[in-house]
Amino acid sequence: MRNIKEGKFVFTGELEPEKTTDLTELVESAKKLLGHCVACNVTDNPQSMAYMSSLVASYVVQRDAGMECVYQLRCSDRNSIALTSDLLGAGALGIKNVLALTGDHTTLGDYPGAKPVFDLDSGQLVYLIRKMVDEGVDLYGRPIHNPPKFHVGVAGNPNADPLESEILKLKRKIDAGAEFIQTQVIFDIEVAKTFLKEMERFKVPVLIGIFPLKNYGTADYFDKYIPGVHVPKDLLAEMKKASEISDKEKRNERYDEINLEYYGDFVHEIAHTTSAAGIHVMAVAYERITPALIERAKI
Amino acid sequence: MITGERKDLEELMEVVKDFKSLAVVGCDGCVGIYQIGGLKEAESLASLLKMGDKIKNGVVQDTEAFTVIRQCDKELIEKELGGKLDRFEAILSTACGVGVQTMAAVFSDKPVFPALNTMFMGAQDREGAELYELCSGCGDCVLHLTGGICPITRCAKGLLNGPCGGAVDGKCEVGGYTNDCAWVLIYKKLKSLNRLDLYETFRPPRDRRPSIGPRKLQGGAKY
Ligand code: SF4
Numbered sequence: 132m133r134n135i136k137e138g139k140f141v142f143t144g145e146l147e148p149e150k151t152t153d154l155t156e157l158v159e160s161a162k163k164l165l166g167h168c169v170a171c172n173v174t175d176n177p178q179s180m181a182y183m184s185s186l187v188a189s190y191v192v193q194r195d196a197g198m199e200c201v202y203q204l205r206c207s208d209r210n211s212i213a214l215t216s217d218l219l220g221a222g223a224l225g226i227k228n229v230l231a232l233t234g235d236h237t238t239l240g241d242y243p244g245a246k247p248v249f250d251l252d253s254g255q256l257v258y259l260i261r262k263m264v265d266e267g268v269d270l271y272g273r274p275i276h277n278p279p280k281f282h283v284g285v286a287g288n289p290n291a292d293p294l295e296s297e298i299l300k301l302k303r304k305i306d307a308g309a310e311f312i313q314t315q316v317i318f319d320i321e322v323a324k325t326f327l328k329e330m331e332r333f334k335v336p337v338l339i340g341i342f343p344l345k346n347y348g349t350a351d352y353f354d355k356y357i358p359g360v361h362v363p364k365d366l367l368a369e370m371k372k373a374s375e376i377s378d379k380e381k382r383n384e385r386y387d388e389i390n391l392e393y394y395g396d397f398v399h400e401i402a403h404t405t406s407a408a409g410i411h412v413m414a415v416a417y418e419r420i421t422p423a424l425i426e427r428a429k430i
Numbered sequence: 431m432i433t434g435e436r437k438d439l440e441e442l443m444e445v446v447k448d449f450k451s452l453a454v455v456g457c458d459g460c461v462g463i464y465q466i467g468g469l470k471e472a473e474s475l476a477s478l479l480k481m482g483d484k485i486k487n488g489v490v491q492d493t494e495a496f497t498v499i500r501q502c503d504k505e506l507i508e509k510e511l512g513g514k515l516d517r518f519e520a521i522l523s524t525a526c527g528v529g530v531q532t533m534a535a536v537f538s539d540k541p542v543f544p545a546l547n548t549m550f551m552g553a554q555d556r557e558g559a560e561l562y563e564l565c566s567g568c569g570d571c572v573l574h575l576t577g578g579i580c581p582i583t584r585c586a587k588g589l590l591n592g593p594c595g596g597a598v599d600g601k602c603e604v605g606g607y608t609n610d611c612a613w614v615l616i617y618k619k620l621k622s623l624n625r626l627d628l629y630e631t632f633r634p635p636r637d638r639r640p641s642i643g644p645r646k647l648q649g650g651a652k653y
């Protein structure tokens with residue numbers, strides 16, 4: 132947040148703790164992003180998969196990799212009591228940023244029979260965090276001893292149709308006290324620009340979400356199974372062509388080059404012609420692309 | 431109205447098979463109107479349990495169908511069925527769970543079983559025969575804020591500040607993008623009413639106590 136406030140164009144990364152108790156790889160991934168990303172989001176049961184706690188992973192990444200984390204927190208799995216208690220825990224563990232999310236519905240994940248919670252939604256979670264941070268009280272106004280200090284962000288969806296309903300919804304989240312916005316994945320720069328224009332009036336920093344494609348399989352999966360966003364046809368075709376290169380090293384080099392070609396210009400244009408505060412790079416298990424991309428984009 | 435659907439015949443046969451005589455009691459209220467558990471349905475169920483279907487033989491020697499205007503009303507049950515069920519060993523009710531429990535309270539010396547899986551409060555509010563869940567009796571109605579569309583029930587997450595990120599082209603992530611996102615409906619309705627001010631107002635967390643059961647009400651309305 133300090134970097135953003137100073138007007139720097141920043142990059143944030145994304146780390147995904149999975150169904151494991153071993154965080155070695157995650158810590159290694161975070162180390163590779165040091166010096167390139169100002170912070171990394173740590174996902175909380177993405178797509179409602181029952182994974183390792185994002186709070187624990189955030190703490191370990193901060194401790195062992197020295198990377199500041201954006202602790203993602205979903206309302207799908209916890210009621211307001213559990214959210215409060217995790218937030219107090221996060222304060223004790225030195226977490227500085229929280230991304231407040233409603234979360235995918237439980238039926239989408241690998242525990243489809245679980246009871247969905249949604250006691251609060253993302254905006255209401257922001258409201259709770261603001262109360263804790265600004266007033267030093269809990270949801271019901273009871274004082275917190277040594278209240279936590281967090282910056283709180285929310286997700287935004289520039290691909291939403293109608294966009295107006297999304298912008299007004301973000302207005303609500305900002306009214307509740309959201310300090311920054313990280314967007315869902317965007318491939319089309321015009322979509323990003325339209326969204327940023329609409330958001331200008333709120334004067335809240337927006338980080339545009341991008342998804343570098345590690346290989347053709349990832350690209351194809353994303354295109355087919357992530358609703359609401361499509362990988363541009365030309366990009367997908369190029370990835371497919373690259374996938375036919377038999378030498379693994381050469382193939383990966385080509386994948387990297389395709390991503391750099393596509394996103395280099397994209398990021399450059401966002402950085403130099405829009406009001407965006409930065410880029411949120413969702414390159415899970417593809418950290419090597421981030422430093423190269425930042426260099427290519429000539430920020 | 432209260433809706434539900436009949437349990438599988440096999441399950442019902444298992445439940446009643448140890449009885450020689452069975453009264454199958456319908457309700458002319460909600461489930462009767464929607465032809466889920468009225469007299470006709472009670473009659474056909476009584477005959478199925480006695481005669482069986484193509485696959486299974488019947489399991490109860492003596493069955494007879496009855497009905498009540500409303501099975502959720504003790505006095506009506508007593509008035510309409512008083513004395514008529516004496517000869518039956520057990521009762522199978524095709525009413526909603528409220529009716530079944532009311533019957534069980536009236537006929538306290540007989541086993542009373544449910545024939546339906548009670549589902550929700552809803553209506554056929556769109557074309558076709560499908561019933562849609564419309565209200566979950568949350569105890570703190572917000573329809574005046576949402577253009578008459580219930581977010582507590584019709585949004586899969588019951589959100590007060592939707593839509594969530596799971597809405598794609600106006601459809602909800604729950605149910606494979608076949609159901610309308612309630613919040614997109616709310617947005618469109620409020621826009622058409624020129625009331626987007628309601629839509630853009632942040633709603634703080636809800637006090638859930640009015641929805642926490644078991645609930646009870648004093649009789650009589652506050653008018
Ligand atoms: S807001 Fe509550 S009472 Fe009103 S329709 Fe929805 S569930 Fe029913």
Ligand code: SF4
Binds near residue numbers: 587592602610
């Ligand atoms: S997509 Fe719409 S209806 Fe479905 S959970 Fe989200 S806000 Fe609710």
